[in-house]
Amino acid sequence: MVSQTVLPPDSELLKIQTAFTQHLRNPDSIPVPQGLDARRMGIYSDLIFNNISSLISEFFPVIFSLTDSEDWRSLIREFFINYQCETPYFPKLADEFLQFLMGREGTNHEPDYLVSLAHYEWLELCLFTSESELPVNPLDKAELKHQRLHLSDLAIPITYEYPVQQISNSWQYEAKQASLLLFRDQHDSVRFFELQPLAFELLTTMQQESGILLPDWLHQKARASGPGTNIDNFIKAGIDLVEQFNREKLIYTSDTSN
Amino acid sequence: MAAQFSKATPDEVNFLEVAPENWIGLGGRFAKQLRAITERTPLVAHGLSLSIGGPAPLDETLVHEIKKFMLLHQISIYSEHLSYCSDGGQLYDLLPIPFTEEAVMHTATRVKRVQDILEQRITLENSSYYLSPQQSLSEAEFITAVIAEADCNMLLDINNVYVNSTNHGYDAMTFIRQMPAEKITYFHIAGHYLEPDGIIVDTHGADVIDPVWALLNQTYTEIGIKPTLLERDFNIPAMDTLLQEVNQIHKAQQPFI
């Protein structure tokens, strides 16, 4: 016989626990369960609230620093009321908070870049905590030229609707797209490069399963960019750019011979 | 703290505790620090998210992940809090299981399931609690019933006994004498925060106070010495200061060795 590890719907225990946590999630609107002391119940609601608030502020330090404390508290309270976190893992709480932000309307006086910025801070954390590792050595010049190249999964090319990498207390608001390569470096710190459109296209193509043969890809792009283009210079600039990423060990090859 | 321990483990420290929910699936800098620590220092897995007495379905995936984590880091003890931390979703804090017969059976059934998956006994800690909803058993009755029914081990947190005995008005040593001594595998000791109105909150954010040291001594005298872990989660002082408290544990154990 398999013993039940789930409570039946008519369980008294289930009723007590549900009343308890429902108040903790929303103490201003849901009364303290009957027979329980409000002062002591307040200890629990404070502990729970402050714990989540401080974890989220560590995962989203820029958002935290830009949000006034009243707004921060109502945001965290809304998170408790409207969102059920699934993950048992603390670092993954950042995923849950991002999901929460993406699934809500937002209020009028919240900045319009909030979700973009949250995504950027989340992605930084993802790369910082990723289980992937960079290779020991970068590719050599011949490999860059002759082999099929791929982008490490510790490097993510991404375009945001706002220059999220600049947002801080001193930043002048500007709704201007930013294409970035966010990556984890050899010292396990997360950094970024700002990308021009062609670099962004190159890196996203490299992300695809087929990867690229660099000289072929650059040739094609040079020819497509019009008659005034000096093809040799164009290719050299492209290779220099990829070498910059290669120095960070962000490029690998799937070819085994050659 | 992990960064410091990854460089060297002080001689005074014989073992460390890690919360698997902070480390499972984690790579990068922190994972490297943990690996450096496990190469030198034995670890105990001290869980936070299992919600052993909770109303939501038992998270068996988590238990399987903990099993892998223990294998990877050669951890032989897994302890959790005799509490719950979830309803439909996680709340990430320790909530008081109602001290009722139904809760004893519910919790013990889930402990047995966890032990089946892990193929070993788990260790349950007496949690601090500020409220006891719909209480029909005493705290001591509840704890001893769960441990007997589930046939699991116990982690006795001396500070939690002090905190609970103050907050709920009972005698700490009488409580400790009621605990199943033969099932106790190790002790916790910690500091706490005294609210202006006299309620003590178990913060792990201050030095251990003298009455708690006295309680540890008395426990050693009556049920013998066991490995004892100093918990400190907030306001973490310099290593030297922490080690003074660790040394105080060693000193308390000295007469019994």
Ligand SMILES: [Fe+2]
């Ligand atoms: Fe403890």
